[in-house]
Amino acid sequence: MRVVGKIAMLIFNDTEEKAVEKAIAALAGMIPLEAIQPPHSPALTFPGLEIRLHQRRVLKNGIDVSLTRLEYGALCYLAASPGRVFTKAQIFEAVWSMESESCQSNVANVICNLRKKIEPDSRRPTYIKTVLGIGYKFASGE
Template sequence: MDEIIVIRAADPDGSIFRAVVDVLRDKKGTVTEVIPPASPVLRVGELEIHHEYRRVLMAGREVRLNHGEYAMLYCMASSPGQVFSKAQLYAAAWGEEYLHGTNSVENIIWRLRQKLEEDPKHPTYIKTVIRGGYKIGKSP
C-alpha cells in the first residue's frame, strides 16, 4: 500500500526537504527530534514579520516592501546573527545564481535600511559584515 506524507514546515535553506527526500529514498527512518511549530511571527527588536500575510511592521507601523526586499529581510530575520553572503541573499530573492559585478543586493539592503532604520547611515538592524555579507543583529 502506498502512503502519502504531507509535511508543512518553514524551510528557507531546503535542509528539511533534503532530509525527507533522503529518508524516503531509503524507505526507512526514525524520528529523532520533534520540534514544535515556530511562531508565525518573526520578531527582532521592534521588527515583526508576519510571513503568512507577507506583512512587515517596524515599531507598530506597516512597512511596504517589494519582493526582493521582503525575501532578503525574511531570509536574514529567520536566522538572526547569521551572516548571509550576497550570493545567498540574491538566491533567496530571485532563486538564481548571483551575478558578480551587479549591485542588486547592495541596492536592496540600502532600501531596506531607508525603510526600517531610524538612522540608515548607522543601522541597528541590518549590519554589514566586512568580507562576509549582511546579517540582522540578534538584539538591536
C-alpha cells in the same frame, strides 16, 4: 523555502559503469549539508520590528512598512537566522531564486533600500549589519 540546484547531464556507454559511479560520487559531494529552515512561528518579532510571515506584513513600531518582493524576501531570509552571516551570493540565490556572477550591486541596492525603510537610522543600522568583505547579518536590534 526554495532550493536552487544544478543539473548535469552525462552520457555513458554501458561499459563505462565505473565512470558513472565516479560522477555520482562527485555530484554527491556538491550537495549542501545545511539548509536554512523557515521559522515555525507565524511572526518574527524584534524590538521595534515585527515580520508577520503568514500575512507578508512588516511593522516598524506598529506601523505597516511597504516593501517590494525582493526587500521582503531579503529581510525574511536574514531575520530567520539572526546573527548568521550570509554572503551576497547566498542572499541573491535565496531571494532572486537564481544564480548570478554579478549579484553584488543587486543585493547591495536592495539592502540599502530596506535599511531606509526599517532602520531607525539607515546610516547606523540596528537590524541589518554589514560584515566587511563577506556580506550581511541580521542583528536582533538590541
